Amino acid sequence: MTGRIMMRAGAKAAAFAALLLALAGCGGGGTALDGPPEVMAVYKANCVNCHGSELQGRIGQITNLQKVGGRMSAEELRAQIEHGGRTMPPFEDKLTEEEIAGLAEWLSAKK
Secondary structure (H helix, E strand, O other), X not given: OOHHHHHXXXXXXXXXXXXXXXXXXXXXXXXXXXXXXXHHHHHHHHOHHHHOOOOOOOOOHHHOOOOHHHOOOHHHHHHHHHHOEOOEOOOOOOOOHHHHHHHHHHHHXXX
16 A cells, blocks of 8 residues: 555544544433343334334334323333334233333333
8 A cells, every 4th residue: 555545544544433432422421221121122122113222213203202201101101002002003912011011110210
């Protein structure tokens, strides 16, 4: 490689590293997926496609769960998860009662 090509490659690598560092610092307060590991596993396997990795919602504002605990109680969340509603499918035949209860309790604390 010539010196000029090596400098370009080095500059690109430095820019990429800076981008990674900037992205790692976004949010500052950690991830919204900060619950018990077993609940996080259920969320990631069943909910993240529609509700997002930061609870931000991926199918319109109605799927945003970042402050869902301010709108719905744990019992209301449990019913929503079990029976679905609007665009959400029911999960009563896909998740156990314990998994549904865990998600509902965790989400009800998001205010």
